[in-house]
Amino acid sequence: xxxxxxxxxxxxxxxxxxxxxxxxxxxxxxxxxxxxxxxxxxxxxxxxxxxxxxxxxxxxxxxxxxxxxxxxxxxxxxxxxxxxxxxxxxxxxxxxxxxxxxxxxxxxxxxxxxxxxxxxxxxxxxxxxxxxxxxxxxxxxxxxxxxxxxxxxxxxxxxxxxxxxxxxxxxxxxxxxxxxxxxxxxxxxxxxxxxxxxxxxxxxxxxxxxxxxxxxxxxxxxxxxxxxxxxxxxxxxxxxxxxxxxxxxxxxxxxxxxxxxxxxxxxxxxxxxxxxxxxxxxxxxxxxxxxxxxxxxxxxxxxxxxxxxxxxxxxxxxxxxxxxxxxxxxxxxxxxxxxxxxxxxxxxxxxxxxxxxxxxxxxxxxxxxxxxxxxxxxxxxxxxxxxxxxxxxxxxxxxxxxxxxxxxxxxxxxxxxxxxxxxxxxxxxxxxxxxxxxxxxxxxxxxxxxxxxxxxxxxxxxxxxxxxxxxxxxxxxxxxxxxxxxxxxxxxxxx
Amino acid sequence: xxxxxxxxxxxxxxxxxxxxxxxxxxxxxxxxxxxxxxxxxxxxxxxxxxxxxxxxxxxxxxxxxxxxxxxxxxxxxxxxxxxxxxxxxxxxxxxxxxxxxxxxxxxxxxxxxxxxxxxxxxxxxxxxxxxxxxxxxxxxxxxxxxxxxxxxxxxxxxxxxxxxxxxxxxxxxxxxxxxxxxxxxxxxxxxxxxxxxxxxxxxxxxxxxxxxxxxxxxxxxxxxxxxxxxxxxxxxxxxxxxxxxxxxxxxxxxxxxxxxxxxxxxxxxxxxxxxxxxxxxxxxxxxxxxxxxxxxxxxxxxxxxxxxxxxxxxxxxxxxxxxxxxxxxxxxxxxxxxxxxxxxxxxxxxxxxxxxxxxxxxxxxxxxxxxxxxxxxxxxxxxxxxxxxxxxxxxxxxxxxxxxxxxxxxxxxxxxxxxxxx
Ligand code: SF4
Ligand SMILES: [Zn+2]
Numbered sequence: 001x002x003x004x005x006x007x008x009x010x011x012x013x014x015x016x017x018x019x020x021x022x023x024x025x026x027x028x029x030x031x032x033x034x035x036x037x038x039x040x041x042x043x044x045x046x047x048x049x050x051x052x053x054x055x056x057x058x059x060x061x062x063x064x065x066x067x068x069x070x071x072x073x074x075x076x077x078x079x080x081x082x083x084x085x086x087x088x089x090x091x092x093x094x095x096x097x098x099x100x101x102x103x104x105x106x107x108x109x110x111x112x113x114x115x116x117x118x119x120x121x122x123x124x125x126x127x128x129x130x131x132x133x134x135x136x137x138x139x140x141x142x143x144x145x146x147x148x149x150x151x152x153x154x155x156x157x158x159x160x161x162x163x164x165x166x167x168x169x170x171x172x173x174x175x176x177x178x179x180x181x182x183x184x185x186x187x188x189x190x191x192x193x194x195x196x197x198x199x200x201x202x203x204x205x206x207x208x209x210x211x212x213x214x215x216x217x218x219x220x221x222x223x224x225x226x227x228x229x230x231x232x233x234x235x236x237x238x239x240x241x242x243x244x245x246x247x248x249x250x251x252x253x254x255x256x257x258x259x260x261x262x263x264x265x266x267x268x269x270x271x272x273x274x275x276x277x278x279x280x281x282x283x284x285x286x287x288x289x290x291x292x293x294x295x296x297x298x299x300x301x302x303x304x305x306x307x308x309x310x311x312x313x314x315x316x317x318x319x320x321x322x323x324x325x326x327x328x329x330x331x332x333x334x335x336x337x338x339x340x341x342x343x344x345x346x347x348x349x350x351x352x353x354x355x356x357x358x359x360x361x362x363x364x365x366x367x368x369x370x371x372x373x374x375x376x377x378x379x380x381x382x383x384x385x386x387x388x389x390x391x392x393x394x395x396x397x398x399x400x401x402x403x404x405x406x407x408x409x410x411x412x413x414x415x416x417x418x419x420x421x422x423x424x425x426x427x428x429x430x431x432x433x434x435x436x437x438x439x440x441x442x443x444x445x446x447x448x449x450x451x452x453x454x455x456x457x458x459x460x461x462x463x464x465x466x467x468x469x470x471x472x473x474x475x476x477x478x479x480x481x482x483x484x485x486x487x488x489x490x491x492x493x494x495x
Numbered sequence: 496x497x498x499x500x501x502x503x504x505x506x507x508x509x510x511x512x513x514x515x516x517x518x519x520x521x522x523x524x525x526x527x528x529x530x531x532x533x534x535x536x537x538x539x540x541x542x543x544x545x546x547x548x549x550x551x552x553x554x555x556x557x558x559x560x561x562x563x564x565x566x567x568x569x570x571x572x573x574x575x576x577x578x579x580x581x582x583x584x585x586x587x588x589x590x591x592x593x594x595x596x597x598x599x600x601x602x603x604x605x606x607x608x609x610x611x612x613x614x615x616x617x618x619x620x621x622x623x624x625x626x627x628x629x630x631x632x633x634x635x636x637x638x639x640x641x642x643x644x645x646x647x648x649x650x651x652x653x654x655x656x657x658x659x660x661x662x663x664x665x666x667x668x669x670x671x672x673x674x675x676x677x678x679x680x681x682x683x684x685x686x687x688x689x690x691x692x693x694x695x696x697x698x699x700x701x702x703x704x705x706x707x708x709x710x711x712x713x714x715x716x717x718x719x720x721x722x723x724x725x726x727x728x729x730x731x732x733x734x735x736x737x738x739x740x741x742x743x744x745x746x747x748x749x750x751x752x753x754x755x756x757x758x759x760x761x762x763x764x765x766x767x768x769x770x771x772x773x774x775x776x777x778x779x780x781x782x783x784x785x786x787x788x789x790x791x792x793x794x795x796x797x798x799x800x801x802x803x804x805x806x807x808x809x810x811x812x813x814x815x816x817x818x819x820x821x822x823x824x825x826x827x828x829x830x831x832x833x834x835x836x837x838x839x840x841x842x843x844x845x846x847x848x849x850x851x852x853x854x855x856x857x858x859x860x861x862x863x864x865x866x867x868x869x870x871x872x873x874x875x876x877x878x879x880x881x882x883x884x885x886x887x888x889x890x891x892x893x894x895x896x897x898x899x900x901x902x903x904x905x906x907x908x909x910x911x912x913x914x915x916x917x
Contacts, residue, residue, distance in 0.1 A: 119580060171696035178689055194633065195656070195664050202670030204687065204695040211634030211656070315799060349535045386678030387798060388597050393678060400682040400731070 027102035029149040030088050031137055033228060034235075037110050038103065047111055053085040054108035058129040065128070075136050082133075090142050115256040117240040127232050134228050138221060150220075155227060157190035160214055165189060168207060168214070175207040176216055188217035197226055283329045285338035291328075295473035297438055297466045298395045299380060300324055301411050306391040311345045316384050316392040318355075322362050323374040327467045332363045376465045377435050396434035401426055408441065415445040438463045442473070449476040496814065497557050499841050502848060502863040504553070504812055505873045510546035511880035512639070512811075513563070515653070515887045519545055522586065522658075527564030527571040529807050530556055542571040559816050562807035566658075586658040587804040588651045589665060593621050595646035597795040600679075603717045603725075608817070610646040612834050613716055618648050619830045620708045621794030624701045625650065626827040628672060632697055637883050639876070640825045642838060644815025648825065649808060653883055655890065666802045674698055674793045682731045685786040685793070691778040694785060698793075702785060705792040713756070713791045720756040729759075732787050737776050740766045811876065814841045823872040824879070839868045 042050075060081045064074040082088075086108065088101045109130070116126035138146065165172065169184050176182045194213040200206045200222055206213040215223055283291070292304040303321040307313050313321065318339075325335060336359055340351055357366055364371045375383065377394065386393040395404055405422050421444055428437040439462045443451050456462050457472040514523035528549070530538040538556070543549040553561070565587035569577045595602075595610050595618065602614045622640060629635045629652065637653040660668075677684040688694055694702065713719045720726040726748055733741045740763075747762055748754060754762070767784065770777040800806050813822050819840040825833050844867045851866035864873055 120583070171699075174693045174696045174699065177692050177695065194667075195660065198664045198667035202667040204671055204697065207696055208632040208671070209634075210631070347535065353535070353537045385676045386681075387676060388600065388679065388684070388795060390678045398678055398681060402731075403682075 025091065025102075026099045027106070028091070029152060030090055030098075030102065030145060031134070031141060031149045032102070032106060032109075033153060033231065034106065034109050035153075035231070038107050040103075042107055046107065050104050050108035051111035051115065053104070054112055056085045057081045057133060058112070058126070061129045061132045062125060065132075074132065075139070078133065078136050079140070082136075088137065091145055092142065111256075113236060113239055114243065117236045117243060118256075123233070123236045123240070127229060127236065130232060131225060131229050135225060138224070150224070155223070157192055157215075157223065160189040160191050168209075171207045172214060172216075175205060175214075178205075179216065179218065182216075189214050190217065190220075190223070191215075192223065196230070197223060199226065282331070283334065285330070285334045285341065288325070288330075288338060291470075291474075294477065295470045297463065297469040298408070298411065298441065299393065300466055300470070302395050302407065303391055305411075307342050312343055314390050314392075316386070316390060318358070319362070320375055320380060320392045322359060323372055324466050324470075326363060326372075327374040328470055332360065332365065335359055335363065374465070374467050377438070377463060380466070381434055394434055394438075396429050396437045397432075401429070404429065412441060412445050416447055417441065417444050435463050438469070442469060446473065446476055449480055451476065496559070496841065497554065498845055498848075499814065500550070500553050500557065503844060503867065503869060504550075505862075505864060505869075505876065506546045506550040506553075508873055508876045508880060509811065510549070511884065512653070512876060515883050517884070522566055525566045525568070525570050525585075527567060527807070528810075529562045529564060530558035531560050531562075532556060532558050540571040540574045560813040561810050563810045564807045565804045584804040587660075588653050589657045589660060589668065590652075590800055590806065590808050591625065591650040592643075592797040592800040592808070593618060593625075593648050593650075593794060594643070594797060597797070601713070601717070601719060601791055603719060603721075608646065610835060612836065615833070615835055616708070616712050616716070617792075619833070620705065620712070620792055622648060622650075622825075622827050622830045623704065624794050625672065628697060628701065632671075633668070637879070637886075638827070639811070639879050640827050640830075641811045642820075642823050642825050642833070642835060643809065644813070644820045644822045644838075645818050646835075649822075651808075651811075655886070660804075662803055665804070669796065669798045669801050671697065672794070673796060673798060674789055675795050682728070683786070683790070685790045687789075688782065691775070691782040698789065701793065702788065706788050708792050709788045710757075710760075714760050715757060718756045719791065720759045723752065725756075726759060729763075729787070732790065733783060734779055737780055737783070740770075740780065812872075821869065821872070823869075824875045826875065844869055 057078060061074060061078050064077055069077065086105060087096075088105050089096050089098055091098060112126065116122040141149070165184065165187075172187075172189065173182065173184050176187075191212045191214055194201050194206075194208055194211055197206065197213050197215060200215065200219060201208065201213060205219065206215055208214075288304070289308075292301060296304065300321060303313060303317050306317065307321070322335065322339070325338070330338065336356060339355060339359055343351060343355065346355075360366045362372055380392075380394045381397050384392070386398050395407060399407060405426065408417060408422065408425065409419065421440075425437045425440055428434070428440060439456045440453075442457060442463060443453055443455060457468060463469050510519075510523060511517070513526060514520055516522075523546075524542060524544050526542055527539070528541045528543070530541060530553075532538065538558075541552065543552065564571075565584035567574075568583045568585050569581055574582055595614060596607075598614065598617045599606060602617065604613045605611055626638060626640070629638060635652050635654045635657060637657075639651045639653070641649045641651065643649055674687055675684045676686070687698055693699065718725075720729050730741050730745060743766060744759075744762060748759060764784070767777065767780045770780060800808065809822060811822050811824060814820070815822065819842060820835070820838045821841065821844070823838055847867040848863060864870060
C-alpha cells in the first residue's frame with residue numbers, strides 16, 4: 001500500500017493541486033482489492049456494525065439475483081442501499097471523511113470473510129455478491145481515479161508487442177468480433193494465462209495461443225473482475241483453514257454465527273416450495289399426465305412428452321422438470337413413484353443407484369440439504385443450451401421456428417390455439433421476447449376462462465416462471481369449477 | 496475376467512499414470528475408484544495406498560468394470576468419518592467423452608449401438624481437431640486418448656495446470672470447444688459468429704481440415720444428401736433471407752432426386768457463386784456454407800463429463816461388457832488407421848496367453864501381458880506416464896512443485912489473519 005501511495009504522489013498524470021488535496025489519505029483509492037487485512041485496533045462494536053452494514057448491502061444484491069433483476073435494476077437497488085449503510089465517495093469528495101468510509105468498507109469486508117468462509121455454499125454466495133458490489137463501484141468510479149487504482153497494483157499482465165500483434169492481426173481481429181469500432185492498429189493487448197479469464201475463453205472472445213489469452217485492453221474490466229473473484233476465492237479457502245484457531249475467541253464466534261445466518265435468511269425466492277399449492281390439494285404421480293395437458297407451459301409439456309416417448313430424460317431435463325414438479329406440490333414419495341414409473345425401461349437397481357439419490361437431493365434430503373428453487377424463465381432461457389438429445393430449455397427459444405409452430409399446434413390446438421395465432425407468437429419469438437410469446441399462448445389457451453388479450457397471468461403480468469404459469473392456470477380452473485358448481489346448485493334450487 | 500485382472504491388467508502402468516511418480520502420493524492415495532460388480536452393484540469411494548493393494552481388491556471383487564474419479568481432500572475410503580467440508584474434490588484430469596450416438600442424426604451407415612470403420616471416421620476427425628486445439632491453443636502436453644470399447648473415445652489430460660482447474664475453468668474450456676449446440680428441435684446447431692462476420696480464430700483453424708473431411712466423409716462416403724430427408728435437412732440450414740437459393744435448389748433436386756451428394760453440394764456452391772458480389776446475401780451464404788461444414792463434421796462433445804471434477808470415467812484397459820474389447824490407448828497421430836474391430840477382446844487375449852504358456856516357461860521377470868497383443872498398448876501408456884513423471888521431476892528440481900507452494904501461501908494468510916487485532 002505504501003508503494004501505491006508513493007507512486008500516486010509522484011504520478012505525472014495527475015496535476016499537482018489535486019494530489020495535494022488527497023495525497024494525505026490513508027486509503028488512496030475508493031476501490032479496494034482487499035489484499036491486506038486492516039492493521040489498526042478495532043473495537044468489538046465496530047467489528048459488528050461494519051459487518052452488519054455491509055451485509056445489508058450484500059443481502060440486497062443477493063436477493064436481486066434471486067429475483068432475476070436486470071443488472072441495471074440490481075445496480076440501482078444496491079447503490080441506494082450503499083448510500084444508506086456503506087457509502088464510499090470519490091477521492092475528490094473532500095467534504096466527507098473518506099478515510100473513515102473506506103476503513104469501514106475494509107473492516108466490514110474482512111469480518112464477513114471470517115463469517116462466510118465456513119462453508120462452500122456461503123463462500124460461493126459471498127464471492128458472488130462481493131463481486132457485484134465491486135463491479136458496481138468500478139462502473140461508477142471516476143475514470144481518472146480508476147486508472148490510478150489500476151496503476152497502483154501489479155496485475156501481472158504482459159503487454160503484447162507490436163510485432164506480435166502484427167503477426168496475429170487476423171486472429172486478433174476475428175476474436176474481437178463484436179467489439180465496437182475495433183481497429184487493430186489502435187488496440188492494445190495484454191497476455192495473461194487463460195485460466196485468469198475463463199469467462200472470455202468460454203465465450204471465445206480472445207485469441208489463445210500456448211495457454212496464453214490475448215485480451216484487448218478494453219476488456220480490462222473483465223480481467224480485473226476475474227482477478228478480484230479468484231483472489232477472494234483463494235483467500236476465503238485459506239481463511240477457512242485458519243479459522244479453527246479463531247474459535248477460541250468467545251466474543252467473536254457468536255457474532256460470526258449471527259452474521260452468516262442473517263445472510264441465509266435474507267434470501268427469498270418467490271416461487272419456492274413455501275408457495276407451492278398446498279391449498280389445492282395433494283398431487284399424486286397419477287395426476288401429472290392430466291395436469292400437464294391442462295396446465296403446463298410449453299417447456300414442461302415438451303419435457304413431459306419426451307419423458308413419455310423416450311421413457312427417459314437427460315440430466316438437465318430431469319433437473320428442470322423435477323424441480324418444477326416439486327414446487328407444483330409433488331411430495332418426495334410421489335416424485336419417486338412418478339420417476340420410477342416414467343423410467344420404465346430402467347432396472348430397479350440402476351434407478352436406485354443413479355436417480356433416487358438425485359431426486360431426494362433436489363428435495364433437500366441428501367447432500368448439503370439445500371432447498372432448491374425451481375428454475376425461473378430467465379434461468380431456463382439463459383441456462384445451459386440444450387445439446388443434441390437434450391430436451392430441457394424453453395421451446396420458444398430453443399426450437400426452430402418450424403418445429404415450434406408444429407409443436408404449438410400439436411400441443412395446444414385442443415385448448416383453442418389455431419394456425420391464425422401463430423404469426424403473432426412467432427413475431428414475439430423473432431424479436432427474442434420468448435416469455436411474451438409464452439404469455440400470449442397462456443392467454444389464448446385460457447380464453448374460455450375469460451382471460452383476454454393483454455391480461456397475461458393476471459393483472460397484465462407476463463410469464464416469468466413456469467410454476468407461476470401452472471399455478472395461475474390451476475387457479476382459473478378451480479374458479480371455473482366453482483362457478484359451474486354454484487350454477488348447477490342453483491339449478492337444483494330452482495327446479 | 497478374473498484371469499484378465501490377475502495376469503493382464505497393467506495396474507503398475509495405470510498407477511504411474513495417475514500418480515505422476517513412483518512413490519504413492521495423494522494423486523493416488525486420495526483418488527476415488529468406483530467398482531461396478533455383477534448384478535449392477537455399484538461401489539463408490541474406494542481408494543488404495545499402493546498399486547498392489549488396488550490389484551488385490553480388484554481381484555477379490557472381480558468387477559465388470561471400474562471408474563476413476565477425482566483426487567479428494569481426504570482419502571475416499573474415509574469419507575464416512577471425515578467432516579463433509581473436509582471431503583472435497585481437489586485435483587482431476589480434464590476428461591472428454593466423444594460418443595457415436597451424438598452423430599446418429601448424421602451418419603447413414605449404422606445406427607444405435609452399431610459402429611463400423613466408416614463411421615469411426617467421425618471420431619477420428621474429432622480426435623484430430625481436439626488434439627490440435629488443446630495442444631496449440633491451450634498449450635497442454637499430456638493427452639491420453641483411450642478407446643471406450645464400443646463406439647466412442649475418451650481423452651484424459653494430466654498436465655499440472657489441468658489437474659488444478661476449477662469447475663468454472665473446465666466449463667470455460669468446454670465452451671471454447673463447443674460449436675455444435677441446440678437440441679433435437681433446433682435445425683441450425685452452429686451459431687458461433689455474428690451475422691456473416693468471420694469465424695472465431697479457433698474455429699477457423701479447424702475449418703480447413705474439416706472441409707476436406709466434409710467432402711470425403713459427408714459427401715462421398717456417407718452420401719448424406721442422397722435421400723429426400725437428407726437434402727431437406729440441408730435446405731433447412733439455409734437462412735430465410737436467402738429463400739431464393741432454397742427454392743431453386745429444391746426445384747432442381749425435386750426434378751432430379753438421384754443427384755449424388757457431391758453434385759448437390761456443387762449445385763449449392765454454384766448458386767452462391769452466381770449471386771451478386773458484395774451483396775449481403777452472398778456474404779451470408781458464404782458464412783452458411785462454412786457453418787454447414789462445421790455442423791456435419793465438428794466434434795460433438797458430451798459437455799457434462801468434462802465440466803465437473805467429480806465426474807467418474809471408465810478406467811483405461813477395462814473391458815467393455817458388451818463387446819468384450821479392451822479400452823486401449825490410441826495414438827492420435829495414427830487415429831486414421833485405428834480400427835475398433837481390430838482391438839483385442841478379453842477372450843482372444845486369454846487364448847493368446849494359453850498358447851504362449853505352452854511353449855514358454857513361466858518367467859519371473861516378464862509380465863504376462865508381454866506375450867499378448869496387449870503389449871503395444873501397455874507400452875503406449877508407459878511411455879505416456881514416463882513423460883508425465885519426467886516433467887514432475889523437473890518441476891521439483893525447479894522448486895515449483897504443487898505442495899511446496901500451497902504450504903507457503905497458507906502460512907502467509909494465517910499470519911495476515913492474525914494481524915487483524917480486535
Ligand atoms: S417462457 Fe418460461 S414458462 Fe414459458 S415455455 Fe419458456 S421457460 Fe417455460
Ligand atoms: Zn457405420
